[in-house]
Amino acid sequence: MSQESLKSPLPKNSTSKAAPSLDILLNWTDQHIFNLKNLIRPAPESKPRTPFATNLPKEKVSMRNLTGRQLLQVIPKFLPLLANMVLGSRMYDREFKASSSQADPKFIADLEAMARAAGAKDIAYIKVPPNAIFQGKGIPGEYAIVFTVEMDKEPISTAPSFECQLEVMEGYKRMSTISNRLAHHLRKNGFAAYPGTALGGLTDYVHLAELAGLGAIGYHGLLISPGEGARLRLNTIYTNITNLPTLEARGETNEHLWVRDFCAMCNKCVRKCPVDAIYNQPRPRGDGGYQSIDHASCRDYFTEHNGCGVCLAVCPFSQIGYEKVHAGFKGNDHAPQLRITAQH
Numbered sequence: 120m121s122q123e124s125l126k127s128p129l130p131k132n133s134t135s136k137a138a139p140s141l142d143i144l145l146n147w148t149d150q151h152i153f154n155l156k157n158l159i160r161p162a163p164e165s166k167p168r169t170p171f172a173t174n175l176p177k178e179k180v181s182m183r184n185l186t187g188r189q190l191l192q193v194i195p196k197f198l199p200l201l202a203n204m205v206l207g208s209r210m211y212d213r214e215f216k217a218s219s220s221q222a223d224p225k226f227i228a229d230l231e232a233m234a235r236a237a238g239a240k241d242i243a244y245i246k247v248p249p250n251a252i253f254q255g256k257g258i259p260g261e262y263a264i265v266f267t268v269e270m271d272k273e274p275i276s277t278a279p280s281f282e283c284q285l286e287v288m289e290g291y292k293r294m295s296t297i298s299n300r301l302a303h304h305l306r307k308n309g310f311a312a313y314p315g316t317a318l319g320g321l322t323d324y325v326h327l328a329e330l331a332g333l334g335a336i337g338y339h340g341l342l343i344s345p346g347e348g349a350r351l352r353l354n355t356i357y358t359n360i361t362n363l364p365t366l367e368a369r370g371e372t373n374e375h376l377w378v379r380d381f382c383a384m385c386n387k388c389v390r391k392c393p394v395d396a397i398y399n400q401p402r403p404r405g406d407g408g409y410q411s412i413d414h415a416s417c418r419d420y421f422t423e424h425n426g427c428g429v430c431l432a433v434c435p436f437s438q439i440g441y442e443k444v445h446a447g448f449k450g451n452d453h454a455p456q457l458r459i460t461a462q463h
């Protein structure tokens with residue numbers, strides 16, 4: 120990458136009335152991957168990452184209209200997130216020469232303990248299928264460590280609100296710290312490791328998380344997982360370790376897919392979305408995954424209302440928890456069997 124492109128993520132002399140988009144920053148951090156020679160590329164049918172950009176004028180963007188007090192709450196979350204994203208992206212500047220691709224079970228157990236101590240909730244592993252890599256991107260390792268962080272119920276239940284957005288930002292900040300820390304630990308032990316960016320990303324984290332067995336994607340397009348339901352955020356670390364305890368290696372299948380049978384009866388997020396952006400039933404999108412949301416409809420409301428989050432807040436899995444929903448669910452023989460696929 121040229122030095123020129125490293126100078127600033129923001130365009131000079133922009134005359135647009137629309138607010139500068141987060142996409143500019145994300146694409147700028149992504150550029151570091153092209154310093155690496157051996158990227159695994161997306162499948163022909165892979166989709167591009169959903170952009171954040173809207174045509175809303177700057178004065179309607181909630182993040183640009185924060186009070187001084189709110190700004191003081193945002194800065195301690197956003198600045199470390201930004202710093203971690205920049206530091207993480209620099210780990211893609213040169214190829215890490217791994218000395219091993221086999222990790223023993225104790226090392227993996229210690230890694231998980233380290234991740235949990237730093238604030239991760241659940242961790243799983245996946246051989247990344249190329250159809251989960253976004254079009255125009257690439258990844259430097261065949262395998263991914265996928266982890267969740269939980270967001271607190273109280274602020275999330277106030278969505279759409281500044282409090283909810285702050286909690287989401289806290290989740291992103293925590294994920295960016297964890298992924299960088301684990302990637303450095305892996306490298307110190309001779310393994311190649313590249314942290315995924317907390318915001319954006321090179322792969323479809325939700326798709327990976329379901330294939331890894333962390334939970335199931337609900338009709339709102341978010342992962343639903345034991346315990347916190349949809350009140351979670353996801354991140355990854357790409358690695359060269361080939362003997363990770365993936366679902367496949369353990370001879371297991373995802374036990375959470377009943378969640379979508381429940382969704383087919385519930386549809387609460389569909390009814391409660393303020394702009395009717397959630398489809399009654401997710402639609403195949405041609406890359407092995409499903410499209411749950413009309414992003415064009417969601418985006419402006421999302422940008423104008425603190426990242427919205429109503430679908431996440433009203434979901435029964437977020438409110439009463441996965442286990443209670445499961446205990447009361449008697450099955451749904453009429454539910455469409457929607458299955459996302461991995462392409463290897």
Ligand code: SF4
Binds near residue numbers: 389434
């Ligand atoms: S609100 Fe209902 S339909 Fe929507 S994701 Fe949650 S359980 Fe599924």
Ligand code: SF4
Binds near residue numbers: 391395416
């Ligand atoms: S974030 Fe808000 S606008 Fe977007 S799909 Fe969810 S409820 Fe609808």
